[in-house]
Amino acid sequence: MLWLKNVHLVDPGQGISDKASLLIKDGKVAKLCRGEKQLTEEEVLMTLGVSELKDVKQVDGEGKFLFPGLVDAHVHFREPGQEDKEDINSGSRAAVRGGFTSVLAMANTQPVIDTRALVEFVRLQGERAGLARVYPVAAVTKGFQGRELTEMVDLQKGGAVAFSDDGLGIQSAETMRLALEYAKLTGCPLISHCEDTSLAGQGVMRKGEASARLGLKGIPASAESVMVARDALLAGETGGKIHIAHVSTKESVWVIRAAKKLGIDISAEVNPHHLLLTDEDVQLTNSSYKVNPPLPSREDQEVLLEGLLDGTLDMLATDHAPHTWEEKMRPFAEAPFGINGLETALAALWQELVLKDKIKPEKLIELWSLNPAKRFALQGGTLKAGSPADMVLFDPEWQERVTAESLESKAQNTPFLEKELQGFPIMVWVGGKLVMKNRKIVEKQ
Amino acid sequence: MRWRHKDLLDLDNLSAQEIELVLQSALSMKEVLFRPIKKLPTLRGKSIALMFYENSTRTRTSFETAGKILGADVTNFSVAQSSVNKGESLLDTAKTLQAMNIDLVIIRHACSGASEFLAKQLKAGVINGGDGQHAHPTQALLDFFTMKDRWGEFKGKKVLIVGDILHSRVARSNALGLKKLGAEVVLIGPPTLLPPEMGYLGVRTSFDLDSELPGADAVMALRLQMERQQSGLFPSLREYNRLYGLTRERIARTGKDTIVLHPGPLNRGVEISSDLADSVQSVIEEQVTNGVAVRMALIYLLIGGTSNVMA
Numbered sequence: 187m188l189w190l191k192n193v194h195l196v197d198p199g200q201g202i203s204d205k206a207s208l209l210i211k212d213g214k215v216a217k218l219c220r221g222e223k224q225l226t227e228e229e230v231l232m233t234l235g236v237s238e239l240k241d242v243k244q245v246d247g248e249g250k251f252l253f254p255g256l257v258d259a260h261v262h263f264r265e266p267g268q269e270d271k272e273d274i275n276s277g278s279r280a281a282v283r284g285g286f287t288s289v290l291a292m293a294n295t296q297p298v299i300d301t302r303a304l305v306e307f308v309r310l311q312g313e314r315a316g317l318a319r320v321y322p323v324a325a326v327t328k329g330f331q332g333r334e335l336t337e338m339v340d341l342q343k344g345g346a347v348a349f350s351d352d353g354l355g356i357q358s359a360e361t362m363r364l365a366l367e368y369a370k371l372t373g374c375p376l377i378s379h380c381e382d383t384s385l386a387g388q389g390v391m392r393k394g395e396a397s398a399r400l401g402l403k404g405i406p407a408s409a410e411s412v413m414v415a416r417d418a419l420l421a422g423e424t425g426g427k428i429h430i431a432h433v434s435t436k437e438s439v440w441v442i443r444a445a446k447k448l449g450i451d452i453s454a455e456v457n458p459h460h461l462l463l464t465d466e467d468v469q470l471t472n473s474s475y476k477v478n479p480p481l482p483s484r485e486d487q488e489v490l491l492e493g494l495l496d497g498t499l500d501m502l503a504t505d506h507a508p509h510t511w512e513e514k515m516r517p518f519a520e521a522p523f524g525i526n527g528l529e530t531a532l533a534a535l536w537q538e539l540v541l542k543d544k545i546k547p548e549k550l551i552e553l554w555s556l557n558p559a560k561r562f563a564l565q566g567g568t569l570k571a572g573s574p575a576d577m578v579l580f581d582p583e584w585q586e587r588v589t590a591e592s593l594e595s596k597a598q599n600t601p602f603l604e605k606e607l608q609g610f611p612i613m614v615w616v617g618g619k620l621v622m623k624n625r626k627i628v629e630k631q
Numbered sequence: 632m633r634w635r636h637k638d639l640l641d642l643d644n645l646s647a648q649e650i651e652l653v654l655q656s657a658l659s660m661k662e663v664l665f666r667p668i669k670k671l672p673t674l675r676g677k678s679i680a681l682m683f684y685e686n687s688t689r690t691r692t693s694f695e696t697a698g699k700i701l702g703a704d705v706t707n708f709s710v711a712q713s714s715v716n717k718g719e720s721l722l723d724t725a726k727t728l729q730a731m732n733i734d735l736v737i738i739r740h741a742c743s744g745a746s747e748f749l750a751k752q753l754k755a756g757v758i759n760g761g762d763g764q765h766a767h768p769t770q771a772l773l774d775f776f777t778m779k780d781r782w783g784e785f786k787g788k789k790v791l792i793v794g795d796i797l798h799s800r801v802a803r804s805n806a807l808g809l810k811k812l813g814a815e816v817v818l819i820g821p822p823t824l825l826p827p828e829m830g831y832l833g834v835r836t837s838f839d840l841d842s843e844l845p846g847a848d849a850v851m852a853l854r855l856q857m858e859r860q861q862s863g864l865f866p867s868l869r870e871y872n873r874l875y876g877l878t879r880e881r882i883a884r885t886g887k888d889t890i891v892l893h894p895g896p897l898n899r900g901v902e903i904s905s906d907l908a909d910s911v912q913s914v915i916e917e918q919v920t921n922g923v924a925v926r927m928a929l930i931y932l933l934i935g936g937t938s939n940v941m942a
Contacts, residue, residue, distance in 0.1 A: 393826075393828065394828050395828045395830065395831035396831075397828065398797075398826075398828040398829050398831050398832075399831045400743055400744070400765060401743035401762070401763045401764035401765025401766065401800060401803065402743050402744075402763070402764070402765075403764075404828070470743055470744025470747055470748075470765070471744055471747050471748045471751055512720070512722075515720070515722050516720065516721065517721060517740065517742035517743075517744055517745045517748055518742065518743065518744050519741075519742040519743065519744075519763065520742055
C-alpha cells in the first residue's frame with residue numbers, strides 16, 4: 187500500500203504532465219488523481235481497502251518528477267559466461283539505480299542464448315535478482331553463425347521478447363530475409379545490429395578527420411547505413427518487423443524516415459552516448475570512448491536528435507556494455523568496444539539535453555518508457571490505473587559525482603567516470619515493490 | 632630556451648622554437664659521431680630501456696647507439712610482438728619498468744597511443760619510437776635536421792611527401808612539423824591511400840605527382856607495404872610505380888637541386904628507383920647518420936641536464 191503525493195507525473199501514455207497523486211495496491215496503480223486536487227483520507231482508505239492510514243506508506247514527492255519505469259531495449263548482462271564483466275544480478279542493480287525497471291538482455295553471452303533452456307535461465311536469473319524485469323532477447327541464428335535460424339517459437343515460449351544477433355551484423359542478406367519471414371510466427375521484432383564487416387574492417391572509431399589525426403583505423407558511416415537500408419528493404423519486401431539497434435549515422439536516419447513513409451514496420455533506437463559525445467571527444471588513452479557503432483560526427487549527432495524529435499527514431503536505449511577494467515586498460519585499438527550506460531544515461535541526458543532545452547521531459551519519457559514498452563509488447567510504459575506500479579521518483583536537482591565505488595555495475599567503462607551529473611532517480615519501484623531508495627539498492631530481507 | 636617536456640610523444644605540443652632547439656642540440660651531437668673515440672660520460676649511471684613491440688632494426692639500433700655514445704646503460708627488453716592475449720599487458724610492463732627505476736623508455740608499438748599510455752603511467756621519460764599510424768616524432772626530427780643541413784632554413788621551401796599517406800605516421804609527423812617550421816608541404820598519393828580526412832593536417836593534398844614536381848625542394852618517398860595490394864588499396868606495383876615511383880627523370884623535372892628522402896627500409900624499384908636512391912641527390916644515408924645525432928640530442932634533453940628535472 188502506497189500513497190504518492192504531490193509528484194509531477196510525466197506519463198505520455200495518458201498525455202499527462204501534471205501534478206498528481208497515486209495510490210498503489212497489489213503491485214498495481216489503483217488510483218490516479220491529477221491536478222491540484224488532493225485525495226481525501228477517505229478516498230485513500232476506501233481505494234486501498236484498509237481501515238487506518240498507518241497501514242499506508244506515504245511518500246511526499248514535492249519538487250520531484252514521477253515517471254513510469256524506464257524500459258531499456260538494449261543491455262548486455264554478460265551472463266552466462268562472462269560474469270567477470272557483469273552478471274544478471276549486478277546488471278539488474280545497475281538498472282534500477284539508473285531508473286530502469288525493464289531491460290532487454292542481449293543474447294551475445296557465452297554460450298549465446300539460442301535455446302529455450304538458456305532463455306529460461308536468463309529469465310530465472312532475472313527473477314532471482316528480484317529487481318528489474320529482465321526480458322531475454324534470443325539469437326536469430328544458432329551460435330550467432332549467421333546461417334541456421336533458431337527455434338524462434340520455442341524461444342518465445344521460454345520468454346524471449348525479440349530476436350537478435352546483436353554484437354554481430356547478419357552478413358548474409360538471405361539469412362536476414364528468411365529470419366524476417368520466420369519471425370512472423372512469433373510476432374516479435376527482429377533487432378538488427380547493422381554492421382557490414384567488410385566496410386567496418388579493423389576499424390576502431392568513426393572514419394573522419396579525428397581518426398586520421400589519432401592514427402586510428404576508421405569505420406566509415408556506410409558500414410552501418412548500407413545494412414540499415416538493406417534491412418529496411420527486406421522488412422518491406424517480407425512484411426516482417428524490424429527494429430534497428432543503436433542508430434548512429436545521418437544516412438541511417440534518412441533511410442528509416444523514408445522506410446516509415448513507405449509503411450514499412452521499422453523502429454529504431456539511439457544510444458545516449460551517440461547524442462552526447464562525438465568522434466572529436468575520443469582520447470587515445472581512454473578506451474571508454476571506444477564503442478560500436480563508434481561515436482559519430484557532430485553532423486550525425488544533430489540529425490540523430492532531429493530524428494528522435496520528429497518521430498523517425500522511436501526510442502532511447504543504453505546499449506549498456508560492461509567490460510573489465512583490465513580489458514579497457516589496453517591500448518585503444520586492442521580494448522573491447524562498449525560503454526557502461528545504465529547508471530549514467532538518464533542523468534547525462536537530463537543534464538545535457540533536458541536542462542539545455544533540447545528535449546522536453548515528456549518526450550524523453552515517451553522515448554524511454556512508452557515507446558519501447560509498446561514496440562516489444564511489454565507491460566509498463568504508463569501509469570494509468572491498473573498498470574503495474576513500475577515507477578521512478580526523479581529528483582531533477584540531485585547532483586552526484588560518478589565514481590568507480592558508487593557504481594552498482596561490476597564495470598566502470600563510462601566516459602562520465604569522475605564527472606558530476608545532475609538529475610537522478612531517488613526512488614524506484616518495480617511492481618509496487620521499492621527496489622531503490624536514496625540512490626541505494628533496497629537489499630532483500 | 633629550456634626543454635620543459637618529460638616525454639617526446641608527438642610533435643603536436645612542440646613549438647617551432649622547441650623543434651629548432653632539438654636541431655641545434657643535434658648539431659653538436661653530430662660532431663661527436665665523427666670523433667675517433669665516440670663516447671661521452673654525460674649520461675653515465677642513467678638507464679634506458681628499449682621496448683620495440685614492432686619489428687625494427689634501424690630505429691632500434693639508432694636509439695641504442697645514441698644512448699651508448701652518451702654513456703647511458705641501454706637495455707633491450709624482449710617483448711612479444713603483439714600484446715593482445717600474449718605475454719604481459721602494457722600496464723604491467725609499465726609497472727615493472729617503474730619498479731626498476733629506469734630513467735628513459737623508448738617504445739615502438741603497433742597501437743596508436745601506446746607511448747602516451749606508458750608516459751601517463753611512468754615517472755620516467757618516454758620517447759615515442761613510432762606508435763601505430765599516429766606519430767613518429769624522432770623520424771620527422773631527423774628529416775628536419777637533414778633538410779636544414781642543406782637549406783639553412785625552411786621558409787619558402789616546398790616538400791612533397793609521396794605514397795601511402797593514410798597509414799603513415801612518418802607523413803603525419805613530418806607534415807605537422809614542417810608546417811610549424813614554415814615550409815610548404817604537399818601530400819601525394821592515390822585516393823585510396825590519401826582519403827579526404829587527411830585534410831585535418833591543413834596542408835595541400837594531390838593525386839598527381841607530376842604536376843607537383845616543379846619547384847619542389849625535397850621529395851620524400853614513403854615505404855609501400857606490399858600487403859596493401861591484397862587489401863585492394865592499389866591494383867599493382869606496376870601501376871603504382873608508374874604514377875608515384877620516384878626516378879631520376881622525375882626529380883630532374885623539379886628544376887631545382889632537390890633532395891630525396893626515404894625513411895627506409897627501401898623497396899627499390901617500387902617507390903624509388905635504385906639509381907635515384909644511390910644518386911648524389913639522395914640523402915638517405917645522411918638521414919641514418921643524422922638519426923643517431925638527433926636521438927642523442929633528444930635523450931640528452933630528456934634525461935641529461937638538470938634543466939629538465941620534473942617536479
